[in-house]
Amino acid sequence: MNAWLHPLLWVHLDWVLVVVAGWLLIGVLGVFALRRFRLVAVVLFPAGGLLALLLMGVGISAAFSVPEVAILPIGLPQLPFHLRLDSLSAFFLIVIGGVSAGVSAFAAGYFRQGEGTPPGLICLEYHIFLASMAMVVIADDAYAFMVVWETMAFSSFFLVIANHRIPEIRFAGYLYMLVAHIGALGILLCFGVLQANTGDYTFANMRAQHLSPFWGSVAFVLAVLGFGAKAGILPLHAWLPEAHPAAPSPMSALMSGVMLKMALYGILRVSFDLLQTKIWWWGVMLMAIGLSTALFGVIFSTVQVEMKRLLAYSSIENVGLICAGFGLSLLFSSYGMHALAALALTAALYHLLSHAFFKSLLFCSTGAVLHATGERSLGKLGGLMRYMPWVAWPTLIGVLACAGLPPFGGFIAEWLLLQSFLFTSGLPSSVLNMLVPVMAALIALIAALSGYTMVKYFGVIFLGQPREEKLAGAHDAGPWERAGMLWLMAGCVVLGLFPNQVIALIDPVTHLLVSAGLAKTVAASGWLLVPVSVERASYAPAIFLLGVMFFFALTYLLVRRVYSGRIRRAPAWDCGYPWQDARMQDSAEGFGQPIRQIFEPMFRMKRELPTPFDEQPSYRVTVEDPLWYWLYLPIARLVERISKVIGMLQQGRIAVYLMYSFITLIVVLLVVKQ
Amino acid sequence: MSWLGLLSQLMAIVMALVMAPLLSGWVNQWRARLQNKSAPGLLQPYRVLHKLFNKESVLAEHASALFRMVPYIVFGCMLLASAIIPTLSTDLPLSPAADAIALVGLFALARVFISLAAMDVGTAFGSLGARREMLVGFLAEPALLMVLFCASMISRSTSLTTIVETLAHRELAIYPSLLVAGVAFAMVSLAENARVPVDNPDTHLELTMIHEAMILEYSGRHLALLEWAASLKLFAYSCIGLALFFPWGVAEANAPLALLLALPVLIIKLAIGGVFLALIETLSAKMRIFRVPEFLGTAFLLAVIGLLVNILLGVG
């Protein structure tokens, strides 16, 4: 108890709690400063950002130290909040801290007055959201976990509907909340299985239980269902492309960059840590779900015409890839192939980390664009690179990272993932051996497609000519927004250039979960990233980048020295076509058209083609998610039908009501008679 | 790394720079011959480059800085690519920096940048070309990757040098999977290098052009760099093909004599390959752009089949 008085004696866990408390305090201050907008903007949000930095630091140093436990005197009387900070939690604390630091800075410049909910209130919800996420990863018993988990859900829900005047936004929030709650129920039941009738809900006890394969599988499936609903894996993804566009951009950044990761954390925690037994088909299931999700997500993101929806679908894709990595690792460790399991897990976690950074960066950029132009539809944007360079260049980095191109973080993750898929021969089952390379091929396809999407995203928004006149007046991002985006961009670059250091950070996690790690082999090989051995595979992003840079500079200098640098500006030539205007560039629909054509059966399309006799001929195509019609609406209709039938029970005739009681009485008497 | 290593590395780069235009010139010449046209001189590409470098370059009004950077970036990427492919020797200091996957990534990087540049000016043709290029790319990349995986499954490695060493200097073995992969690779490289039947490098017919549509707005030295980069790409692809499927004659580490010997072998192999390319281009007709996905899809599937054959026959 005394230790609380001496900050020098505080362990990492205490510091985490300090950060959480600080965030809550900031939130409360926000409520008191409900109308004092400047205060919220310039003081509270940046302060939250600083705390986030502190959290990141704590996470980094906690990653390498022994697990710490603590007990908060709240919760159920028999079950106070148990907290535990192990390397897995530490890793996710890094994710939360690192990303939210940038996003908070961005938010400081982002929120304006008089947009739906007052900024003070947003500040409260925002910081409760952050605090609850930090608590999720350190919760160590089912009750504490569920409490903070749902707190996370509904604080983010209020943020999603921050601008609740618009019915679509309300519906998006509703859908989000509903799916989240269904998922939470699934998680609840999963914990119900895990506690195995002991009535002791601490994770420690769950680790101690050895469940029968049946109950273990039930728990695993429930966990995948529950956490998957939050992560947006097929077919529970429907809320994601609705909620992300609805939310204010910093919120979308946090939800997509961090909150989805919390769901993945849950999957890891349950299937790798709490469940003692692992069965091979769990891994296969997770892989299959993950890859189908990824493919679905990327294909849909290529055909989106609304920038935030595009990013939302791309988030679905990335979550799918990460799940696939988890699945592979699960498969390996179920066969006791720990080194490979570690490789796959490292890849997945690496991807998780880099996705957190580049996706929040991209969402921030959409926010900046949204504020500058008031447009969210790609078809009305274009040519912004000239007007808002401070947004465009960081976004370019984010785009390259998201496209999985060297030398950025996304590429390293995919590289590792492909490596782990490639060296799978030696699995006991030959079918799996056949299956795994096919999955590798799928991953390659998905990566390439995401490149397509990203070119579309960047090209249509920032390049070319403005498709609307008003875009010429677009103002660049403010200082706070720039700071936030630069921070996130720096994250992407660092993740791309220093894989060994990052892997050293991930190593304790893999040791914890699959009792093996890459750190040794990696550390041995200096600048080179060598997962297994130099003969097998190696990659040196720094040298890679230097190489490109070197040749770039070399050619530039040579060309400049040898030849004249004369440049003349002239109208674009375009094969000498004289009357060109911005409308002739590819629209967003046009850019996605080839994909629409190739994957036609996957979409639910409505085309309106003009006839030759139209006065104003117009072409419109809407692409919708078929799952919405095959899964969600039928369920809704089913509920409606059932409730209609049940409504028959209550037709207002008292005689009938008496009859119910009478029959019930008779039936019960008959029952008890036996 | 040994001095010899540095030397071979340097040789590889220089040779790539020098021989790339020559190769495309060679191919053009042969194609002309096969089509009963009067062929341009073998050195025509050099003349073209020289001319372009000397011209002033005309930039579109609303071209951004990105537009001007891209030629250098693309050129740099291609140079790096041809630097890490073991053409003459497997003793390349740069090669550990990037393995097969990274190589594919490198090509992808170049592609993305050039497409972005094409969209930058904001003309109808530019964005059209970019879209088609990405369309080609998203199918060609995985296919190429799968082809490389076939080889790396045999050699249990994704590092290019190791692959070539295994294939070249192990006792001779017949790999049926490589046959399938080889066909796939041929198709992919046709598409990647903007060759008939996928694209036609020397037409500006709007319905068909892909690569040309993208670099339409470039002129002067920028265009020159892009052209050079294109021929470098062709060179790199041919070298990959030779390294994977006809790896004989590539020198091992610290074997100066082999290194000397390697050069003529390579030249001969390239010459033959160029003739074959010209032959294919002459015999096949340009296909509609909508057929391209099917074409590349086939290549992709072939590559995957090659991979499966690998596992079925339990090689590696």
Place this chain on the structure above:
Amino acid sequence: MSTLFFVLGFPLLGGAVLALVGHRPYARDINVAFSLGTFVAACVLTAEIIADGPILVWHDQFFIDPLNVFMVTLTAFVGMTTAIFSRPYMRIEQDHGKMTPPRMRLYHSMYQLFSFTMLLGFTTNNLGILWVAMEAATLSTVLLVSVYRTAASLEAAWKYFILCGVGIAQALFGTVLLYMAAEKVLGPHGATLLWTNLDAIKGQLDPSIITLAFAFLLIGYGTKVGMVPLHSWLPDAHAEGPTPVSAVLSGLLLNVAMYALLRCKVLTDGALQNQLAGQLMMGFGLLSVVVATFFISRQKDVKRMFSYSSIEHMGLITFAFGMGGPVANFAGLLHMTVHSLIKSAIFFAVGHATQKAGTQVMSEIRGLIKVNPTIGWGLILGVMAILGMPPFGVFASEFLILTTAMREQPWAAPFLFVSLGVAFASMMIRVLPMVFGETTLKPLAHPPALVPVFVHLGLGLVLGLYIPPYLNAWYVEAARMLGG
């Protein structure tokens, strides 16, 4: 025992006084004053029980133990807050001309008598008197429900009276059988129906009689609990009466019935030594949960919707007690507490909302958060709480119930899963547009009393995050007493 005398005396006296002056303007304050007095007395009583254990008073006619003393406190508390809430509410009703002075008098005196009957039911030791109290509670609430004298309220009251009257009659038959069984052991005299005596000898009671008796008692008190399919009276009665009455009906009256049922279950379990009672209760509970949620998904009237949600939660509680065991019983008791707090809070908020809109039709209530943020936030938070959103207490109990059910009664888990999901979906989609979005409503004439709303929500929140030790001691003790 003087404290108990005050606990029962205050409301009785209040009923009498208000029967005389209930129509005066200051009657509202008197009402509050008496309820306050009751609450204070209840607190003192609680303190005494904590100090020196269960007590028997007045020739053992009254028995206070952990199980019922916190029910008494809860009842007194909610009774008080509801009285506070009904001050401005009824005033506005009077301004709208829906209430006349004579009706106000009836309302006030019946309000006090109603809380008297409930407290009597809780504290009495005599199962016969328990029955009498239940019947009396029915009668007083019938008058409260019909106080508007509209066609709808009359119909609701009539159905309420007939259905509950018949139901309660079955309970009496059950009680008679119980007496018959007890008589053989204890002999025919006044003390035979005392719960303490019955509890002492429950092992010797004749199983066949007790089985039959429990069947009748279950049907009887189950009707008051609102178990499907005996629930038909409940939505009408809740929807047509004044909102304070709806609040106390679903907040308190259902608890009394549940309490009676529990006392009977304890005896039955003791006598039968089997799971019959538990299985019956689980069956009815689950049926109630499922059916009620599907009813919720088709409601247009806001008060009807929340009354169905009361059925759902009562079903959940019944299910929990049916499962038995320390954890489930604990959860059931906790759920009873939190449900009465949260549900009454919701009804307070809804009451003002309906007064604003002048209608109970949900599609005509819009954008509360704009006109009156406190009502809006109260409603949305209350709804989230009742839907089992942590950190509110409802979640705590649902957490325990679901996790226990998952391993002890796995067959029930899917039903609970679906029902809770459906309930969430159908409530949120109706409440969100009521709270958020654009609006045409105008502010109220008198400032609404929203303190009770937030006091209740606050307590609900606290119970989710921190259950004070002595309260916990109650729960554990009570749960142990329920055994199972």
Place this chain on the structure above:
Amino acid sequence: MIKLAPQLINLFATLILMLSFAMISQRRVVSLINLFTIQGAALVAASVLLGYVTNQPDLYVSAALTLVLKVVFIPWMLHRVIRKLNVRWDVDTLINIPTTMLVGIALVIFSFSLALPISRLSTSMAGGSLGIALACVLLAFLMMITRSKAVPQVIGFLSMENGLIFAATTVTNGMPMIVEFGIALDVLVGVLILGVFMFQIREKFDSLDIHNLETLKED
């Protein structure tokens, strides 16, 4: 006299059961009330007799209560009500009379089979009448279901009370006094409220047909 007592009690029991049947089959409201009165009287007689035989003064008291309530006050009030609201006929029943009778027979058999094992255990001399009491309750229930006017429903409700009281009296020689009083009080108040309601319903819907009371429902 003493030895005859059990037979006499069973006689009364049968009488009460028979009266219940008569009520089910009866259409005229006035005679329904009369039958109810007779049933109350039989009940009184039974409990007096039982009290005399087992010399328990409690039973006299409960008999007196029943007399005052069920035989004098309630019938008088009901008569007054139907005179005021001139309800004469109870034309339509939901199920026609013969069917109701058949169901009734089934109910009696059911309740006897239910009560038989228990009534053996009864200490009271008239334990056998448990089945009859149960039958009365169920028959009254049936009657409430089938009748579509307010007054007969109330009468059904009250005769259900009769059945309960009969059970309490004969099976257990009467409940504890305080409970008896409580029950009586509740019945009294209940009847008063019902009376008031009937007037209010009448003035709202100008008929006592409970088909009017079907507006509150799930639409």
